[in-house]
Amino acid sequence: MTVPNDVLTDTEVVDRVRHGDRDAFRVLVHRYQDSLYRTAVSMVQDRDVAADVVQATFVKAFSDIRKLDEGSNFGGWAYRSCVNRCRDFLKSQRRHDLALEDAPPASLQSRDRPDTALDRAELRRSLDSALSTLSDEYREAFVLKHVEEKSYEAMAQVLNASVPALKMRVHRAREALKTALEEVL
Amino acid sequence: MHPDVHRYLDGEIDRSALSAEALVELQEWESLDRMVAQRRAERAPAFMVNDIMRALPPVRQSPLQTVISWLVTPRPIRIAPFAPLALAAAAVTLVVLIPSLQSHETSISNAPAGVTTVAQTSSGSVSNAPASTVYVQFALIAKGAQSVAVAGDFNSWSEDSGMLRDADGDGTWVGMVPVQPGVHKYMFIVDGKEWVTDPRAEGYADDGFGMKNAILSVRPPAERTI
Numbered sequence: 001m002t003v004p005n006d007v008l009t010d011t012e013v014v015d016r017v018r019h020g021d022r023d024a025f026r027v028l029v030h031r032y033q034d035s036l037y038r039t040a041v042s043m044v045q046d047r048d049v050a051a052d053v054v055q056a057t058f059v060k061a062f063s064d065i066r067k068l069d070e071g072s073n074f075g076g077w078a079y080r081s082c083v084n085r086c087r088d089f090l091k092s093q094r095r096h097d098l099a100l101e102d103a104p105p106a107s108l109q110s111r112d113r114p115d116t117a118l119d120r121a122e123l124r125r126s127l128d129s130a131l132s133t134l135s136d137e138y139r140e141a142f143v144l145k146h147v148e149e150k151s152y153e154a155m156a157q158v159l160n161a162s163v164p165a166l167k168m169r170v171h172r173a174r175e176a177l178k179t180a181l182e183e184v185l
Numbered sequence: 186m187h188p189d190v191h192r193y194l195d196g197e198i199d200r201s202a203l204s205a206e207a208l209v210e211l212q213e214w215e216s217l218d219r220m221v222a223q224r225r226a227e228r229a230p231a232f233m234v235n236d237i238m239r240a241l242p243p244v245r246q247s248p249l250q251t252v253i254s255w256l257v258t259p260r261p262i263r264i265a266p267f268a269p270l271a272l273a274a275a276a277v278t279l280v281v282l283i284p285s286l287q288s289h290e291t292s293i294s295n296a297p298a299g300v301t302t303v304a305q306t307s308s309g310s311v312s313n314a315p316a317s318t319v320y321v322q323f324a325l326i327a328k329g330a331q332s333v334a335v336a337g338d339f340n341s342w343s344e345d346s347g348m349l350r351d352a353d354g355d356g357t358w359v360g361m362v363p364v365q366p367g368v369h370k371y372m373f374i375v376d377g378k379e380w381v382t383d384p385r386a387e388g389y390a391d392d393g394f395g396m397k398n399a400i401l402s403v404r405p406p407a408e409r410t411i
Contacts, residue, residue, distance in 0.1 A: 025241065026400060033234065034227075037229035041227065042224060051233060054237075059237065059240050059241060059242070062241045063242055124223055147221060152195070167195060170195075181220070185213055
């Protein structure tokens, strides 16, 4: 099918959903599920939890779609919601860990699916482990910059922070990751 | 990390502006970035779309939308013996009262991507009339096929009204099909019997028979130069 100029914009799809076209929402899910999922996995370090976070983000977006201002950016709105859900999960996880200090911390390694390419899996685990050492603020800034490859201006809209502040977070995240991964680099 | 490496990674300076020392640090970063690239390639699980669509709450409609929906939803009706006469009288009245409903224009243009589009626009006092028709070009590579058709909700899933052609016999089947603006589902039918999902669709939805319908979203041609 070859009509890229005729594909509906997000605003047009949102408008259809608002007018009761439930199936149109599927288009928005297809457009944003991968990037939201990557962001959530990088932040919460657990694929099952990330899938739940993304699903909850979309369901909430569907329920609240009438609240989205005319002409607003659905993608940015969904990102903000997803990042906030990840933050909430991490906070609740910390409370849980404090209550069960002897329990092992949740890790991607323990719940991840088996990977046939051992090296790839090892590298992924190393990165996940290094990411988990970052503060939430540094990790989400790093993920949006280097995993989702967003501009600082787009990040500022999602994370509600200034561009200089985000640059500082990304710089510090790079330094911390480089130090944490020195042995495998 | 050297400050210039950060500036380079932030797109503020060119690679040629980096000193030898900064270049060494950049190479270390690039090793790290290869690990990050694995994460960039990650995709959501295939089941996620359907899980999300199933989890959506029912659509809440405003009272006005409920009335409009009731008015436009097709439903069977029974007609009394004299009803056709009354309907004919009503039809004549409508034609007299709203003559502009009969006025339509048809025009043809070439879209920027080389896709030929044909739009039918309504004129007169019917600004809320159904949106204009757009001709969408469908294409499927099916080497060795004898026929390919596209069937979707835009042509009532007809198996023979959306026939594609392979004019030069290279296995690329192409055809233009009229579609109303909106979100549609469709599949290809190869040799009149094999239902095939478009591998290049914008999105997918379960068809209820173990396969996936392709999703197509089409915008109105209002902004086009006609």
